Amino acid sequence: MGGRSTARPAEPVALLSSQREAWRRGECPPAAEIVPGVWALPVPCEMFPVRFTYAYLVIDGADAVIIDPGLDTPQGFDALADGAATAGIGLAGISGILVTHFHPDHLGMAARLRGLSGARVSLHESEGATVAELIARPLERSRRIERRWGEAVDAGPDLVDALRAQSHAVADLMRAQICRADDHLRDGARVAVGSRRLLVVHTPGHTGGHLCFVEPEAKLLFTGDHVLPTINPNVGLHAGASDGDDPLGDYLAALEHVRTFDGHVILPGHEYAFTGLSDRIDALSAHQSARRQNLLSVLRERGPCSVGEAARALTWSRSWRDLGAGERRLALATSFAHVRSLEVAGVVAVVDTAPTRYGLVG
Ligand SMILES: [Zn+2]
Secondary structure (H helix, E strand, C coil), X not given: CCCCCCCCCCCHHHHHHHHHHHHHCCCCCCCEEEECCEEEEEEEECCCCCEEEEEEEEEECCEEEEECCCCCCHHHHHHHHHHHHHCCCCHHHCCEEECCCCCHHHHCCXXXXXXXXXXXXXXEHHHHHHHHHHHHCCCHHXXXXXXXXHHHCCCCHHHHXXXXXXXXXXXXXXXXXXXXXXXXXXXXXXXXECCEEEEEEECCCCCCXXXXXXXXXXXXXXXXXXXXXXXXXXXXXXXXXXXXXXXXXXXXHHHHXXXXXXXXXXXXXXXXXXXXXXXXXXXXXXXXXXXXXHHHHHHHHHCCECHHHHHHHCCCCCCHHHCCHHHHHHHHHHHHHHHHHHHHCCCEEEEEXXXXXXXXXX
């Protein structure tokens, strides 16, 4: 168990720019104390394009809570243990594990950490339900997405097979790095860490039960994948979605929800810590508006489209032909989310089946 660290944190501005410089050089930055008792511990996940996840350690009195322990690999475990040691904590002394969302680069090491320390794992209640479903009916989600994509992707069996293989690979990784939650958190709850109180903020979009955490005294906002400095988080209609879910609408509302924390230092799951929350929210919203306009003009020019046809006609970072199976999978999930959002708004409706095609209303 650790007391509050006596090491002096770097000046916040110098610290933020040193994280950014390391990220720009393609390096994993060193463990660093953001403000007294709050540490950023980079955990590598080289199989992911983001390369590393920040686990954050919040220490106060006898409490030491980890936010997002990172992907469970031998290198990740060593990085987390070394980073915690720099902060004066052994992993057996962790008293709580808070997780922003169930993706393996965030939740992955939670089960191992719980085994070592006995600490309880907390997720948002709907994320906890997703995890429970992944554990109880592991194939159900893959089957569901195959059904949706079979209806939506009229691109021949090759693409459907590639997408199916990719979705099975993702599902396998998620199953291998899953961890059942001990406690379920709700929006507005406060989590005690010694004398600190971390505020829980539900920010659905990237996943349905995504959480941010706020340290109000030090003005810190832990954003997971909800707000990142350069990446637009994937907001897609994924396998677990129910009819009527509108992840894009949820995400845009959740961006506005966290805007009230403008002025806080943003401690994201990847890349680097930064300030200027309101400007970043404007840019993230503008990115989604541009894609929505892109989809509307595709539907105007081509008439009713399946989600597959729309995805192939939309503008992505590279041409559709050059996207790999994993990128096409995300592009399709994104296209689904945009079509759904327009459907919920009454702007498009289903006009054809086999494949399902959507057209502009009126
Ligand atoms: Zn992530």
